[in-house]
Amino acid sequence: MARTGGITSPEEFALRLARNYVDKYDQVTGARMAVEQYSWDRISTSSGPHDHAFSKGTAETRTTVVRKDGDAETVISGLTGLVVLKSTGSEFWGFPDVEYTSLVETDDRILATAVTARWRYVGSDLDWDKSFSAVRNTMLEEFANTHSLSLQQTLFAMGKGALEAVPEIAEIRLSMPNKHHFLVDMTKWDLDNPNQVFYAADRPYGLIEASVIRDDAPPAGSAWEGIAAFV
Amino acid sequence: MARTGGITSPEEFALRLARNYVDKYDQVTGARMAVEQYSWDRISTSSGPHDHAFSKGTAETRTTVVRKDGDAETVISGLTGLVVLKSTGSEFWGFPDVEYTSLVETDDRILATAVTARWRYVGSDLDWDKSFSAVRNTMLEEFANTHSLSLQQTLFAMGKGALEAVPEIAEIRLSMPNKHHFLVDMTKWDLDNPNQVFYAADRPYGLIEASVIRDDAPPAGSAWEGIAAFV
Amino acid sequence: MARTGGITSPEEFALRLARNYVDKYDQVTGARMAVEQYSWDRISTSSGPHDHAFSKGTAETRTTVVRKDGDAETVISGLTGLVVLKSTGSEFWGFPDVEYTSLVETDDRILATAVTARWRYVGSDLDWDKSFSAVRNTMLEEFANTHSLSLQQTLFAMGKGALEAVPEIAEIRLSMPNKHHFLVDMTKWDLDNPNQVFYAADRPYGLIEASVIRDDAPPAGSAWEGIAAFV
Amino acid sequence: MARTGGITSPEEFALRLARNYVDKYDQVTGARMAVEQYSWDRISTSSGPHDHAFSKGTAETRTTVVRKDGDAETVISGLTGLVVLKSTGSEFWGFPDVEYTSLVETDDRILATAVTARWRYVGSDLDWDKSFSAVRNTMLEEFANTHSLSLQQTLFAMGKGALEAVPEIAEIRLSMPNKHHFLVDMTKWDLDNPNQVFYAADRPYGLIEASVIRDDAPPAGSAWEGIAAFV
Numbered sequence: 001m002a003r004t005g006g007i008t009s010p011e012e013f014a015l016r017l018a019r020n021y022v023d024k025y026d027q028v029t030g031a032r033m034a035v036e037q038y039s040w041d042r043i044s045t046s047s048g049p050h051d052h053a054f055s056k057g058t059a060e061t062r063t064t065v066v067r068k069d070g071d072a073e074t075v076i077s078g079l080t081g082l083v084v085l086k087s088t089g090s091e092f093w094g095f096p097d098v099e100y101t102s103l104v105e106t107d108d109r110i111l112a113t114a115v116t117a118r119w120r121y122v123g124s125d126l127d128w129d130k131s132f133s134a135v136r137n138t139m140l141e142e143f144a145n146t147h148s149l150s151l152q153q154t155l156f157a158m159g160k161g162a163l164e165a166v167p168e169i170a171e172i173r174l175s176m177p178n179k180h181h182f183l184v185d186m187t188k189w190d191l192d193n194p195n196q197v198f199y200a201a202d203r204p205y206g207l208i209e210a211s212v213i214r215d216d217a218p219p220a221g222s223a224w225e226g227i228a229a230f231v
Numbered sequence: 232m233a234r235t236g237g238i239t240s241p242e243e244f245a246l247r248l249a250r251n252y253v254d255k256y257d258q259v260t261g262a263r264m265a266v267e268q269y270s271w272d273r274i275s276t277s278s279g280p281h282d283h284a285f286s287k288g289t290a291e292t293r294t295t296v297v298r299k300d301g302d303a304e305t306v307i308s309g310l311t312g313l314v315v316l317k318s319t320g321s322e323f324w325g326f327p328d329v330e331y332t333s334l335v336e337t338d339d340r341i342l343a344t345a346v347t348a349r350w351r352y353v354g355s356d357l358d359w360d361k362s363f364s365a366v367r368n369t370m371l372e373e374f375a376n377t378h379s380l381s382l383q384q385t386l387f388a389m390g391k392g393a394l395e396a397v398p399e400i401a402e403i404r405l406s407m408p409n410k411h412h413f414l415v416d417m418t419k420w421d422l423d424n425p426n427q428v429f430y431a432a433d434r435p436y437g438l439i440e441a442s443v444i445r446d447d448a449p450p451a452g453s454a455w456e457g458i459a460a461f462v
Numbered sequence: 463m464a465r466t467g468g469i470t471s472p473e474e475f476a477l478r479l480a481r482n483y484v485d486k487y488d489q490v491t492g493a494r495m496a497v498e499q500y501s502w503d504r505i506s507t508s509s510g511p512h513d514h515a516f517s518k519g520t521a522e523t524r525t526t527v528v529r530k531d532g533d534a535e536t537v538i539s540g541l542t543g544l545v546v547l548k549s550t551g552s553e554f555w556g557f558p559d560v561e562y563t564s565l566v567e568t569d570d571r572i573l574a575t576a577v578t579a580r581w582r583y584v585g586s587d588l589d590w591d592k593s594f595s596a597v598r599n600t601m602l603e604e605f606a607n608t609h610s611l612s613l614q615q616t617l618f619a620m621g622k623g624a625l626e627a628v629p630e631i632a633e634i635r636l637s638m639p640n641k642h643h644f645l646v647d648m649t650k651w652d653l654d655n656p657n658q659v660f661y662a663a664d665r666p667y668g669l670i671e672a673s674v675i676r677d678d679a680p681p682a683g684s685a686w687e688g689i690a691a692f693v
Numbered sequence: 694m695a696r697t698g699g700i701t702s703p704e705e706f707a708l709r710l711a712r713n714y715v716d717k718y719d720q721v722t723g724a725r726m727a728v729e730q731y732s733w734d735r736i737s738t739s740s741g742p743h744d745h746a747f748s749k750g751t752a753e754t755r756t757t758v759v760r761k762d763g764d765a766e767t768v769i770s771g772l773t774g775l776v777v778l779k780s781t782g783s784e785f786w787g788f789p790d791v792e793y794t795s796l797v798e799t800d801d802r803i804l805a806t807a808v809t810a811r812w813r814y815v816g817s818d819l820d821w822d823k824s825f826s827a828v829r830n831t832m833l834e835e836f837a838n839t840h841s842l843s844l845q846q847t848l849f850a851m852g853k854g855a856l857e858a859v860p861e862i863a864e865i866r867l868s869m870p871n872k873h874h875f876l877v878d879m880t881k882w883d884l885d886n887p888n889q890v891f892y893a894a895d896r897p898y899g900l901i902e903a904s905v906i907r908d909d910a911p912p913a914g915s916a917w918e919g920i921a922a923f924v
Contacts, residue, residue, distance in 0.1 A: 001562070002428045003417060025560065040316065043375045053375035056314035058289050083287035084274065098487065100463070100882060144274045144284035186234060189793060197233050202895035232793070256791065329718065331651060331694070420562060433664035464890050465879060505777065505837045515837035518776035520751050545749035547733065606736045606746035648696060659695045 009128040010035040011075055014066035022068050030069040037062040059083070062132065063118070067223055074223035077132060078118035084140070085112040085179075088195070090148040110181035110198060111148050113208075115139065119162065119172040120223055126168055135172075138165040151178050151208050159212030170217035178206040241266040242306055242359040245297035253299050261300040268293040290314070293363065294349070298454055305454035308363060309349035315371070316343035316410075319426070321379040341412035341429060342379050344439075346370065350393065350403035351454055357399055366403070369396040382409050382439045390443030401448035409437040472497040473537055473590040476528035484530050492531040499524040521545070524594065525580070529685055536685035539594060540580035545641075546602070547574040550657070552610040572643035572660060573610050575670075577601065581624065581634040582685055588630055597634070600627040613640050613670045621674030632679035640668040703728040704768055704821040707759035715761050723762040730755040752776070755825065756811070760916055767916035770825060771811035776872075777833070778805040781888070783841040803874035803891060804841050806901075808832065812855065812865035813916055819861055828865070831858040844871050844901045852905030863910035871899040 001020065007013045014033035021028045039057030042049035059081040067074045090111035095103070119135060142161040148154045159172045181198040232251065238244045245264035252259045270288030273280035290312040298305045321342035326334070350366060373392040379385045390403045412429040463482065469475045476495035483490045501519030504511035521543040529536045552573035557565070581597060604623040610616045621634045643660040694713065700706045707726035714721045732750030735742035752774040760767045783804035788796070812828060835854040841847045852865045874891040 003422055003424060025558070027558075043315065043371050045372050045375050050375040052318045052320060054316045054318070055291075055371070056289060056316070058287060060286075085271065085285045085287070087283045087285070089283060096487070096489075102881065140274050140286070141276050144276050144281040188795065191234055193234060200896065203893065256789070258789075327718070327720075333650065419564065431665065434662065465884055465886060502778065505833050507834050507837050512837040514780045514782055516778045516780070517753075517833070518751060518778075520749060522748075546736065547747045547749070549745045549747070551745055602736050602748070603738050606738050606743040653696055655696060 009132075010037045010062060010064045011066065011077060011126075011128040014064050015068075015073065015075070015124060018066050018068040018073070022070070030067070032068075033064075033066045035064050035066075064128075065118075066124075067225075069222060072221065073124040074221065075121045075124050075126075076118050076223055077121065077128070078116070079136060080114075080116040082115040082136075083112070083179075084115065084143050085110065086144070086148070092150055108195060109183075110195075111151065111154070112179040112181060113151060113176040114179065115143075115158075116175040117158075117162075117172060119166075119169045120217075120220060121168055122170050122218060123168060131166055131168055134166045135162045135169065138162050151176060151206070152210070155208055155210055156212060159210070163212060163214055171211055171213035171220070173209075173211045175207065175209045178208060180205055240359040240363075241268045241293060241295045242297065242308060242357075245295050246299075246304065246306070246355060249297050249299040249304070253301070261298070263299075264295075264297045266295050266297075295359075296349075297355075298456075300453060303452065304355040305452065306352045306355050306357075307349050307454055308352065308359070309347070310367060311345075311347040313346040313367075314343070314410075315346065315374050316341065317375070317379070323381055339426060340414075341426075342382065342385070343410040343412060344382060344407040345410065346374075346389075347406040348389075348403060350397075350400045351448075351451060352399055353401050353449060354399060362397055362399055365397045366393045366400065369393050382407060382437070383441070386439055386441055387443060390441070394443060394445055402442055402444040402451070404440070404442045406438065406440045409439060411436055471590040471594075472499045472524060472526045473528065473539060473588075476526050477530075477535065477537070477586060480528050480530040480535070484532070492529070494530075495526075495528045497526050497528075526590075527580075528586075529687075531684060534683070535586040536683065537583045537586050537588075538580050538685055539583065539590070540578070541598060542576075542578040544577040544598075544602075545574070546577065546605050547572065547641075548606070548610070554612055570657060571645075572657075573613065573616070574641040574643060575613060575638040576641065577605075577620075578637040579620075579634060581628075581631045582679075582682060583630055584632050584680060585630060593628055593630055596628045597624045597631065600624050613638060613668070614672070617670055617672055618674060621672070625674060625676055633673055633675040633682070635671070635673045637669065637671045640670060642667055702821040702825075703730045703755060703757045704759065704770060704819075707757050708761075708766065708768070708817060711759050711761040711766070715763070723760070725761075726757075726759045728757050728759075757821075758811075759817075760918075762915060765914065766817040767914065768814045768817050768819075769811050769916055770814065770821070771809070772829060773807075773809040775808040775829075775833075776805070777808065777836055778803065778872075779837070779841070785843055801888060802876075803888075804844065804847070805872040805874060806844060806869040807872065808836075808851075809868040810851075810865060812859075812862045813910075813913060814861055815863050815911060816861060824859055824861055827859045828855045828862065831855050844869060844899070845903070848901055848903055849905060852903070856905060856907055864904055864906035864913070866902075866904045868900065868902045871901060873898055 001016060002013075005016065014035045018031040018033050021031045038061060040054040041057050043053040043055055044050075045053075060079060061081050062077070062079050064075065064077040066076075087110055088108055090109050091107045092103075092109060093105035093107060095101075095105075117135075117139065121131070138161045139158040142158045143154060146154050146157045155174050155176055159174055162172050163169060180201040182201055183193055183195065184197045184199050186193045186197070232247060233244075236247065245266045249262040249264050252262045269292060271285040272288050274284040274286055275281075276284075291310060292312050293308070293310050295306065295308040318341055319339055321340050322338045323334075323340060324336035324338060326332075326336075348366075348370065352362070369392045370389040373389045374385060377385050377388045386405050386407055390405055393403050394400065411432045413432055414424055414426065415428045415430050417424045417428070463478060464475075467478065476497045480493040480495050483493045500523060502516040503519050505515040505517050506512075507515075522541060523543050524539070524541050526537065526539040549572055550570060552571050553569045554565075554571060555567035555569060557563075557567075579597075579601065583593070600623045601620040604620045605616060608616050608619045617636050617638055621636055624634050625631060642663045644663055645655055645657065646659045646661050648655045648659070694709060695706075698709065707728045711724040711726050714724045731754060733747040734750050736746040736748055737743075738746075753772060754774050755770070755772050757768065757770040780803055781801055783802050784800045785796075785802060786798035786800060788794075788798075810828075810832065814824070831854045832851040835850045836847060839847050839850045848867050848869055852867055855865050856862060873894040875894055876886055876888065877890045877892050879886045879890070
């Protein structure tokens with residue numbers, strides 16, 4: 001089918017496949033299509049961007065999952081592998097100090113995460129590329145500009161911003177691991193460490209996940225069924 | 232040490248560590264330091280590139296391995312994870328058709344690979360960032376502009392170009408898997424396929440590796456010892 | 463908490479954590495705990511299995527996800543990374559030959575997959591290790607002993623077998639990629655290939671997923687919410 | 694070639710391929726063949742080990758690299774991905790306490806590593822499976838039975854043991870990352886921690902690498918060239 005029709009977006013391709021199978025064959029009553037899109041950049045040469053040579057982009061992947069049950073179509077798009085970091089503008093303090101609390105309060109830390117997001121569209125006949133860019137840009141702008149008092153707060157700002165900027169999405173789910181960068185203690189060597197040297201800790205980490213949903217969002221039905229909602 | 236001195240390049244940092252251990256402690260007669268550098272891009276916001284928010288770049292990694300044996304210092308730098316693709320401008324034909332040859336000749340194919348390169352510098356007091364950029368840009372330009380009759384030819388053009396452009400390197404080693412994109416045969420369905428739909432085959436693949444060395448290169452000594460020359 | 467109480471199974475540990483947070487703190491109304499368990503084997507020495515030396519087992523991972531919403535507790539356990547293969551006893555034929563069908567019928571093929579399974583328990587006070595072993599052993603036995611007419615049939619046999627053998631589970635979800643091993647065509651070289659040499663194809667592949675549920679299963683409520691049901 | 698001749702071991706297969714290319718074609722003066730072997734176990738059923746159903750074994754991989762330059766043949770075999778752990782019987786103390794030393798002395802710690810080894814055979818007509826098992830079993834036995842005062846000491850015991858047990862190998866190279874398990878400090882909560890709860894630290898880690906060579910080993914020639922000696 002990729003040969004006989006132009007592909008404009010992963011959503012359009014997934015819908016085309018789903019409609020083909022459900023509409024054409026009696027034995028098929030429903031279909032779920034999951035598509036991923038990777039990025040490539042043109043290679044810069046001394047005579048400008050090259051005509052047919054490319055280098056692979058970042059690990060960020062654009063995703064879509066289309067479900068078609070009879071005539072009902074739902075589209076859930078998203079992205080994964082978007083790693084972002086703020087070198088300042090992030091605090092974390094005021095949390096309950098209870099049994100087994102070991103975390104230390106801080107008013108200036110590195111905030112880093114890898115964003116996985118999926119959002120549910122209302123309707124299946126939209127300008128997919130435009131909507132995708134609007135959600136993605138809004139999330140990045142909120143991540144960068146929000147003075148963060150917690151990764152939870154930043155996550156909510158990103159989800160809320162997306163709902164406000166893009167009316168055609170009903171809800172958004174976000175999964176964001178806290179990629180800790182701990183300050184190395186140098187007092188043993190009579191050295192201070194004013195946010196210069198960090199230890200990038202792989203494990204353990206907090207995994208912050210939430211859905212942000214419009215008050216008047218139409219019901220999701222089976223749209224999320226069978227999706228790896230949070231990886 | 233990262234705290235008490237500015238870091239300008241991975242090479243400078245590795246040399247500083249090696250000199251520290253070998254020069255300061257009698258029991259240390261030699262050192263090998265391997266350093267990797269990852270890329271981050273500033274997040275674009277509506278008010279321009281952000282001051283302190285970043286997104287992670289591509290999987291391309293800058294590498295260096297410094298050896299110091301007594302006073303002798305060698306620096307081997309490189310990169311890995313640089314995935315590149317040409318959608319045309321690549322042919323492969325004229326190879327011997329012998330027992331068990333199954334490959335089909337083609338005069339227009341996709342050429343794709345993941346470049347791992349390591350090059351050996353002469354001297355250990357250079358402008359490391361400038362040299363790195365010169366090698367990298369030359370390799371990319373040669374990959375893009377060489378009309379390829381084989382990945383072997385392209386590899387040699389990339390290595391030769393680097394030696395010509397950057398006099399301070401004595402040799403360069405390249406490891407480049409042939410990431411095949413095979414044309415899907417659609418004749419069964421009475422469809423042509425004029426380089427429209429490909430099958431990205433993961434395995435098996437040809438792994439093209441070679442060293443390109445100046446005729447008058449000074450001897451490598453132990454520089455390559457203990458290095459994972461080709462991953 | 464790992465220090466102050468013995469851990470008997472991942473389920474017990476997850477329940478203990480969830481109960482601690484929900485029961486002890488007013489601000490916590492619910493909790494979801496996900497735990498993974500890896501395997502280690504004793505190293506065999508000439509004097510028998512070693513007392514305190516181990517080697518890491520296979521990539522198979524035992525998983526559990528416990529949800530506690532107020533007093534309601536649900537436990538969904540499973541496994542992932544269990545790679546299995548049958549070198550014969552597998553056929554695939556009789557499927558519709560429609561537009562774009564390219565698959566060839568076969569009455570003797572390699573069947574291989576990587577099993578990810580999650581099953582929902584009724585109740586939260588069970589002999590977790592015994593139940594886990596019973597589900598796992600049943601699935602393996604069904605995979606091995608079912609003469610397979612399709613991976614779909616094998617999946618259903620595995621799920622049905624688990625429900626029959628282990629009354630305390632209400633439903634089971636299975637995700638099983640078809641890890642194709644295609645026969646290499648050697649006719650070009652005047653050689654037959656009676657299931658001797660195969661091409662292990664990484665992509666594309668069919669991903670077979672299904673739930674097998676008892677007719678009288680109690681409702682799942684929110685048990686599956688927020689779970690990466692199928693990876 | 695896999696079709697027309699039985700394969701007995703990775704070494705035999707690599708030698709057969711190398712000899713085929715170098716001996717048959719004038720334009721080929723040398724060849725390097727790298728082969729990996731994975732493990733599969735028979736599935737246990739209630740009627741015993743199954744005849745044709747298997748589950749994938751551990752991540753341990755058997756490797757071989759054969760070089761043939763004209764008539765000269767060298768065989769370097771090995772293994773990678775063998776993860777081992779001792780829960781006691783390991784100490785580390787007495788090291789110099791110099792500038793920037795932060796490590797704390799201990800007389801009882803967890804010792805864990807992932808073994809990558811490659812050893813060079815003398816000759817190319819050996820009982821490969823027997824030699825491989827002898828090297829592997831000796832290394833495991835030395836890891837388990839050596840009361841370790843350092844991972845360096847354990848590495849040397851493994852290499853020395855292999856040379857003593859298997860006369861047909863001339864040298865062995867080992868690469869073993871120190872997979873740290875740090876004791877969690879629980880004094881803040883008035884709890885002791887007698888080697889009960891550990892923090893499995895991914896980074897940073899020490900990478901211990903060494904060659905162990907017989908005094909009278911024949912020269913390696915180009916055997917190691919182009920090998921990823923240490924990954």
